[in-house]
Amino acid sequence: MHYEAVSLPIIARRLVGALALSWLVVTLTFLLVHLAPGDATALLVPPDASPAEVTRLRNELGLDRPLPVQYARWTAGVLRGDLGTSFAINRPVTEVLGDALPISLGLGGASLLLTFVIGVPIGIVQAARRGRALDRVLTIATTTVYAAPAFWLALALVAVFTYGAAAWGLPPSWRLPAFGVRTPGAQLTGVPAMLDVLRHAVLPVTILTAIGAAGIARYARAGVAEVLDADFVRTARAKGATTRALYFRHVLANVLPTLVVLLALSLPGIVAGSVFVEAVFAWPGMGRAMLAAIAARDFPVVMGATMVYAGLVVFANLAADLMLPVLDPRRRA
Numbered sequence: 001m002h003y004e005a006v007s008l009p010i011i012a013r014r015l016v017g018a019l020a021l022s023w024l025v026v027t028l029t030f031l032l033v034h035l036a037p038g039d040a041t042a043l044l045v046p047p048d049a050s051p052a053e054v055t056r057l058r059n060e061l062g063l064d065r066p067l068p069v070q071y072a073r074w075t076a077g078v079l080r081g082d083l084g085t086s087f088a089i090n091r092p093v094t095e096v097l098g099d100a101l102p103i104s105l106g107l108g109g110a111s112l113l114l115t116f117v118i119g120v121p122i123g124i125v126q127a128a129r130r131g132r133a134l135d136r137v138l139t140i141a142t143t144t145v146y147a148a149p150a151f152w153l154a155l156a157l158v159a160v161f162t163y164g165a166a167a168w169g170l171p172p173s174w175r176l177p178a179f180g181v182r183t184p185g186a187q188l189t190g191v192p193a194m195l196d197v198l199r200h201a202v203l204p205v206t207i208l209t210a211i212g213a214a215g216i217a218r219y220a221r222a223g224v225a226e227v228l229d230a231d232f233v234r235t236a237r238a239k240g241a242t243t244r245a246l247y248f249r250h251v252l253a254n255v256l257p258t259l260v261v262l263l264a265l266s267l268p269g270i271v272a273g274s275v276f277v278e279a280v281f282a283w284p285g286m287g288r289a290m291l292a293a294i295a296a297r298d299f300p301v302v303m304g305a306t307m308v309y310a311g312l313v314v315f316a317n318l319a320a321d322l323m324l325p326v327l328d329p330r331r332r333a
Contacts, residue, residue, distance in 0.1 A: 011322065018318045025310040026303065030074065033302055034067055040087055040297035061087060074303065083307070084300035088293070093304040096289060101271070101308070103181065104278070104285035108270030111205050115212030116263060122213065123220020124247070130225060138217070146214035154207050154280040161203065176202050179282040204281045208274055212266070219262055223255040230254075257324060264320035268312035 041057045058064045062073065077084055083093035122138060129135045145153075162178040177183065177200045188196050227233060228251065236250055275287030282288070286305060293301035 014318055014321065018314045022307075022310045022314045025314070026307050027071075029306045029310075030071055030303060031067075033297075033299055034070065038297060039063075040299060043296055044087060078307075083304040086293075086298055086301050088296040088298045088301075093300045096301055097286070097304050097308065100284060100286045100289040103283055104271045104274060104287065107201065107204055107278070107283060107285060108208070108274055110201065111208035111212060111274075112263075112266055112270055114205065114209040115216055115266070116259070118209065119213035119216030120220045120259065122217040123222075124224050124251075126217065126221040127224035127228060139221075142214040142217045145210050146218070148211075149276075150207055150211060151276040151280050153210065154203070154277055157203050157207065158280070178203065181283055200281075204274070204277045204283060207277050212269070212273075216262065220255070220259065223258050224251055227251045227254045261320040261324050264316050264323060267316045267319075268309065271312055272309045 039058075040063065041054050041061065045054055045057055055064070062070060065073075074084065081094075083097075085092055086096055089096070122142065126135045126138050157176075158178040161176040165175040181197055181200050182188070182193070183196055183200075186196060233246065233250055236246055241250075271286050274283075274285060275291060277283070278285045278287040279291055286308065289301065290305045292298070293305065
């Protein structure tokens, strides 16, 4: 097969563009966080600290230097693989993010997989039953869930499956944990420890999956409905194609490129899409680390997390841009 649209020169050009865009986002973030009102040292010194102590801390953190000098030092550190040290907890940023990133990847990865496993079939069912009662019910349900704030849904599930289950006298094994990754004080190892983590993940994964599946279902419905109205599908039906063959050989084959691109564009949400859910359920992932860093004006952690987010978003778009011509011959140049 011939793939001019994804030749090496084009890949190299788009890769350079992606790197430039990522660096632009990070640079703008650097300027915004440093030019925002307030002083990071004010949150790090005791209320009764003397001006001399504040000045000394600003000097130690490098915040007393001109902004171009701070940017040059930070850039030089990044090029060496050094993202700096957290102001708030005095740990290397790479360690802070290294502890938080696997949590977000596990939480977001599980929810993303379930999002497509659940959302795509719902969209197909809606498209096949367009205009009927089932389609209307599912449309109302998916629209409501997709529009609902994540933190509100999280609190609602906690109220029902944690506090409500306790109020109703259900056994402790039926009450889903509302906070944390593991049961505090439980000395578990092996399979019991894994089951404990999975039990704590039920509510946050359910929230992220419900919202994601509601959105994917709407895309899948629109894509499948468009294909079902195409002439080649009518022709296949007229020739006696079975429903199974019709959907697998014709409908899904033509909708697949859009779904794959949508999957690629959803990948950044694995890390960036669970900020409020992590905060509500006290999961120590990237979202919670980012919120804590913003509240503490912990510039190094904010910048490190922004680099991760920007890189994921830009390169997910790049991957989608490169995959589409391969999956859909009609889009090859």
